[in-house]
Amino acid sequence: AKAAGRRTFVRYDDSMEIANRRRAQLSSALHKVLDRGELRLVFQPRLSLTTRRITGVEALLRWTSEEYGEIPPIQFIPLAEESGLILEIGEWVLLDACRTLQRWRQAGMTDLTVAVNVSVLQLLRGDFSESVRKALTETGLPPHALELELTESVLMANAEQTAAKLQALREMGVSLAIDDFGTGYSSLAYLKRLPITTLKIDKTFITDLNRDPDDTAITTTVITMAHSLGLTVVAEGVESETQLRFLDHFRCDEIQGHWLSRPVDPESCLRFIREWSPAAIG
Ligand code: C2E
């Protein structure tokens, strides 16, 4: 038994070493992504339950590494944050997302908005609102067509400094969303104090909607609370018509998820939006 235990330990140790080696390899490959053009954005549409129309899209980052193939964002975003590379990558994302949206708007989709995920490092850096302004000026995208998605951890990281930065962005005219809402520790007081426009209910609550009474309670409470604070509520990770009907019934404003569309390349997304008919929900 002792020998077996030791073998298990050795194996565990090996797997740690393999994991660490992989992280180091990915991290070093990540430094070349921008030069090599290995990053691209995919887009996932968002649907208004009030108008039954597509209101906008969320830009999501994809990395296809020459050496390691497709690496999911949950693996490489943390590495990019550790190395600080997320700053450069984040600027690229912002610019590319704004450019794509402005192209679509000029092609007739004049009301569409784009949501871009922002890492805490980007926001805490001195000139983040300047990068945003630059992306808007360079692409011609109007500020109200851009929404920045921040996680609750961002808001808690440095409350004073963050509040001032968000205020500046809001004054510029961009919308501000709290992503993965309900998974962090932000208090209701923050919601009141910060110039937030949108709450995105985390998909973990949506998954078990109408099966788990707790998730149902949390979701309906968040919707009610958001509305009384004048915020737009978006449910993410909507995969079934049952979830959609439930969210519609409880007056959730917008939904996003595989039920509507997976995140897809820009051309496919534009085609999807063009061909979307409100009759699809009935
Ligand atoms: P997120 O911002 O919460 O994005 C939503 C994630 O849920 C995306 O995963 C999306 O593909 C996935 N998703 C959408 N609909 C459904 C659904 O119906 N069911 C399920 N199970 N999943 C759904 P993805 O693209 O793998 O991104 C993971 C996370 O990586 C994002 O979570 C975000 O935190 C981060 N991320 C992605 N792109 C960027 C970026 O450009 N910048 C930064 N800082 N983070 C990013």
Ligand code: CA
């Ligand atoms: Ca997001």
Ligand code: CA
């Ligand atoms: Ca989310």
Ligand code: CA
């Ligand atoms: Ca997330």
